Amino acid sequence: MSGQSGDTKVLDIELPAEMVEVAKGLSRQVREATAELAFGAEPLDFLAALEEEGEPASAPGATQ
Amino acid sequence: MKAEEILQLGLADVARQIRHGALTSRAVTEAALDGLERRGPELNALARLHREEALAEAEACDRERARGSLRGPLHGVPLAHKDMYHRAGRLSEMGTRIYRGNIAQVTSTAVSKLDAAGAIDVGRLNMVEFALGVTGHNAHTGHPRNAWDPARVTGGSTSGGATAVAARLAFATLGSDTGGSIRVPASLCGIVGIKPTYGRVSRWGAMPLSFSLDHVGPLCRSSEDAALMLEAIAGHDPRDRSTSPRPVPRYRDALGPGLEQLRVGVVPPERYEFPLAPAVEKAFKDALDGLKALGARVEICEVPEFTPFNGLRRAILVAEIAALHRELVRTRRADYNQTTLSRMLPGFALDSADYLRALSARGPLTRSFCREVFSRCDVLALPTTPVPTPRIDETDTQGDSRYVEASNQLGSLIGPFNYTGLPAISTPMGFDDSGMPLGLQLVARPFAEALLLRTSHQFERATGWLERRPPGF
Numbered sequence: 109m110s111g112q113s114g115d116t117k118v119l120d121i122e123l124p125a126e127m128v129e130v131a132k133g134l135s136r137q138v139r140e141a142t143a144e145l146a147f148g149a150e151p152l153d154f155l156a157a158l159e160e161e162g163e164p165a166s167a168p169g170a171t172q
Numbered sequence: 173m174k175a176e177e178i179l180q181l182g183l184a185d186v187a188r189q190i191r192h193g194a195l196t197s198r199a200v201t202e203a204a205l206d207g208l209e210r211r212g213p214e215l216n217a218l219a220r221l222h223r224e225e226a227l228a229e230a231e232a233c234d235r236e237r238a239r240g241s242l243r244g245p246l247h248g249v250p251l252a253h254k255d256m257y258h259r260a261g262r263l264s265e266m267g268t269r270i271y272r273g274n275i276a277q278v279t280s281t282a283v284s285k286l287d288a289a290g291a292i293d294v295g296r297l298n299m300v301e302f303a304l305g306v307t308g309h310n311a312h313t314g315h316p317r318n319a320w321d322p323a324r325v326t327g328g329s330t331s332g333g334a335t336a337v338a339a340r341l342a343f344a345t346l347g348s349d350t351g352g353s354i355r356v357p358a359s360l361c362g363i364v365g366i367k368p369t370y371g372r373v374s375r376w377g378a379m380p381l382s383f384s385l386d387h388v389g390p391l392c393r394s395s396e397d398a399a400l401m402l403e404a405i406a407g408h409d410p411r412d413r414s415t416s417p418r419p420v421p422r423y424r425d426a427l428g429p430g431l432e433q434l435r436v437g438v439v440p441p442e443r444y445e446f447p448l449a450p451a452v453e454k455a456f457k458d459a460l461d462g463l464k465a466l467g468a469r470v471e472i473c474e475v476p477e478f479t480p481f482n483g484l485r486r487a488i489l490v491a492e493i494a495a496l497h498r499e500l501v502r503t504r505r506a507d508y509n510q511t512t513l514s515r516m517l518p519g520f521a522l523d524s525a526d527y528l529r530a531l532s533a534r535g536p537l538t539r540s541f542c543r544e545v546f547s548r549c550d551v552l553a554l555p556t557t558p559v560p561t562p563r564i565d566e567t568d569t570q571g572d573s574r575y576v577e578a579s580n581q582l583g584s585l586i587g588p589f590n591y592t593g594l595p596a597i598s599t600p601m602g603f604d605d606s607g608m609p610l611g612l613q614l615v616a617r618p619f620a621e622a623l624l625l626r627t628s629h630q631f632e633r634a635t636g637w638l639e640r641r642p643p644g645f
Contacts, residue, residue, distance in 0.1 A: 118520045120502050126573070127514075131521035134490065137483025138526040142533045151384070151528075153535030155414060158371060158593055161542035162618035165418050 175203035180641075183249065183343040183397035184424075190248040193237065197248025201230035201292055204250040207341045208295065211645075215322065215339060216314040217332035219255045220263060221295035226250060229292045243290030246404060253346040254333050255296040256303060256379035257283050266379050267299040267329075269312045270500060270507045280377025281412065282346055282388050282405045289404040298332030301512045303348055303381045304493065305329055306356045306583045307567050307575070311509050315564050318361060319642035320608055324561045327357035327582070330391060334361040337391050339645040344392040344401050348378060350385045351489060352586035355598040358391050359556035359611025362600050362640070364628065365391040366398050369618045370593030371416040373402075374409030382492040384531060385485060385590045394638055395599060395629040399423035402621060418619060426622035427629045431466040434627065437473025437549030445479045445584040449559045455602035455610045456555045462601075462635050463553070463627075473549045476541060481588035482580075484530040484537075488591070491527035494519030510570045515579070538592040546617045551627050556598040556611030557582050585613060595621045599628040600637035609637070 116123050178186065178200055189195040205223050212218030233248035258264045258276035265271045283293065298313045308331035309315050316331040318324040319339035326335045330347030334357030337345055347354040349367040358365025366389050373388040380386060390401035406420045438460060441448060448456065464470050493516050494501075501508070501516070508516075545552060559581060569575045589596040594615050601612035612631070616624050632638050 116521070119498060121498070121505075121517075121520050123517055123521055127517040128521045130518040130576075131490070131523075134483060134487045134518065135523050135526040137480065138487045138530045141480035141484050141537075142529045145533050145536055149532050149535045151531040151534065153532075154538060154593065155371060155416075157535040157538045157542075158369060158618040159416065159418075161539060161546075162369070162418075163616075163620040163623070165619075 175206060178203040179207050179340045182393050184400050186343055187246055187249050187400065190237070191242060197230040197233040197292065198227065200248065201226050201250040201294065204342065205294055208252060208336065211339065212336060212341055214317070215319060215335045216316040217297055217336040217341065219265065219296040219298050219313070219332065222262065222293070226292050226294040233290065233292065243288070244404070245289055245400060246286065247290030248292060249290065249343060250292045250294045251286060251344055252295045252297050252336065252342050253283065253293070254299045254330050254348065256299060256348065257346050258377050259283055259293060263296070267301040267303070267310050267313060268508070270504050278377045281374035281409045282378060285405045285407070297336055297342070297345060300329035300331055301509045303329040303350065303353055303379065304512050304515050306352045306579050307562070308357065309511050309564070309568055311511070315568070317564070318561060319645055320362060321606070323565070324563050324608060325360065325567060327360035327561070329353040330357045334358060334363060334365070334391055337361070337363050337393060338642055340641070344390055344397055346405070347389060347391045348381070349387045349389060349590065350381045351485060351590050352583040354387070354389050354391060355556050355586055355596060355611070355613060356582055358598040360561045360609065362609030362642070363391055363393055364395050364398050364597065364599050365389065366402060366597040366621065366624065367589065367595065368402060368406065368621050369595045371414050372406050372595070372619065372621065374407070374412040374415050376409055376411040380496060382489045384488050384492060387590065395597070395625045395632055396424065396427060398597070399427060399625045416619070421622045423622050423625050427626050429626060431463065431468045431627060431630050434468040434551060435549040436463050436468045436470045437475070437545060437552045438470060439475050439552060439554040440472055443475055443477050444558060445482055446558045446581050448555060451560050451604035452555050452558060452610055455604070456612065459601035459612045459631070460553065462631060466630055466634055471549070473545060473552060475545050475552065478584065478588050481591050482584060484533065485587040485591040487522060487526055487530040490516065490519030491522050494522070511575055514572070514576055534591065541592050542617055550616065550623065552615040554585055554613050556585060556613040558585055560604040560606070560610060561608040589615055594618060595624055597624045597628050599632055602637060
């Protein structure tokens with residue numbers, strides 16, 4: 109999985125060419141999936157989203 | 173009661189019998205230790221047992237009960253867990269030779285909570301190296317074998333745990349789910365596994381794989397057992413800042429009501445990343461008929477395409493693994509399994525801006541997913557895996573592209589709910605022509621675990637799939 113022609117080195121770590129290709133594919137998927145999104149959110153907004161969209165804490169039979 | 177009969181009992185049953193004095197903790201713990209010791213190795217399920225400590229603890233539980241004192245709802249019940257749930261002073265090897273001989277410095281919150289509920293920790297079960305992989309392969313420990321057919325994979329990464337629970341060698345176990353590691357092995361081994369909402373259960377003191385995607389949850393032999401386990405381990409933990417301050421529901425009390433008027437949304441097949449195998453498609457159709465027969469309103473529910481969610485999840489996963497493993501990969505690369513490296517290395521080449529975009533998009537995408545889907549249905553239904561259980565030899569390809577493809581396929585219906593953090597449960601929905609179990613996945617809005625457990629519990633009672641046992645167990 110290493111030492112082949114076309115391999116690259118990142119942070120002292122030898123990366124086979126196919127791994128770099130997988131990373132490029134993921135980057136492409138991220139850019140496509142997020143292209144339409146207006147940014148301004150930061151990662152912790154995710155926790156707020158779960159709380160806001162979550163089952164009401166007082167749902168019948170749900171909480172003690 | 174004979175040891176073999178004790179091991180056939182479910183978690184809730186055995187807890188009840190110990191509580192009422194019909195069984196002693198000593199007898200149950202001895203049966204569990206003997207069962208794991210005798211038959212665990214043939215499934216490659218067992219990492220190690222702590223026999224003397226467990227028996228001493230069981231005897232203490234029996235003395236306390238005789239004095240009229242119970243520690244909690246799991247008083248005196250023996251449990252064994254994935255080898256990544258640390259207990260201070262004990263070995264914790266995380267499925268890797270890199271950490272062979274590693275002694276844990278801390279006790280994980282989930283284990284502490286089970287202690288507080290009265291459970292007895294009898295040992296650790298094999299897992300995929302660093303919990304990275306959904307097939308279950310691990311060349312270091314030997315591949316765990318599926319109790320339904322030892323030539324087939326268990327699913328992973330909670331591989332030893334899932335097959336031990338299926339084989340009646342463990343009453344329940346703690347799993348972790350970063351991209352299917354509870355639900356996939358639960359599905360392939362014919363048991364129940366629940367990945368709670370992100371933030372419902374503390375991850376503190378458990379081995380991290382990807383801190384944005386890791387979830388802690390139980391694998392059990394029924395949804396009633398899962399309710400008991402989840403109630404014990406859920407709740408806010410100041411040491412895991414992602415945990416929610418919400419109170420923990422009494423999940424066991426919510427199992428009773430039927431499914432009349434429950435709106436079950438069915439994910440249209442064109443939303444899947446891979447097509448369903450015919451056996452899965454048939455079992456899923458039968459499962460939907462079963463839900464209808466219970467009074468649920470089952471309708472197609474338009475949902476966003478899964479492929480972008482899977483891409484976003486994989487980007488976060490590989491970036492965070494690279495951050496955690498950079499020094500180890502630099503210094504101990506030859507000691508990793510090839511299967512682990514094949515999943516891990518792309519993270520070192522991923523652009524940091526793309527990692528942050530994937531992370532930042534989680535809030536908005538989770539909001540829009542919930543609003544679009546849960547305005548139309550209460551529970552989303554889909555198969556847990558699109559294909560039946562592969563054989564070990566056909567997927568043991570040393571981490572090459574066939575292994576990566578098989579992994580992506582097995583986890584393709586799973587990953588969107590790690591990215592969105594939504595709760596999801598897998599429960600058996602039938603068997604294929606080879607006699608291998610198939611799983612039904614149910615998903616709900618954040619913190620609606622009680623609804624999921626109720627739905628799967630009613631489904632289990634109506635279908636009876638959980639009454640089947642692996643041949644020879």
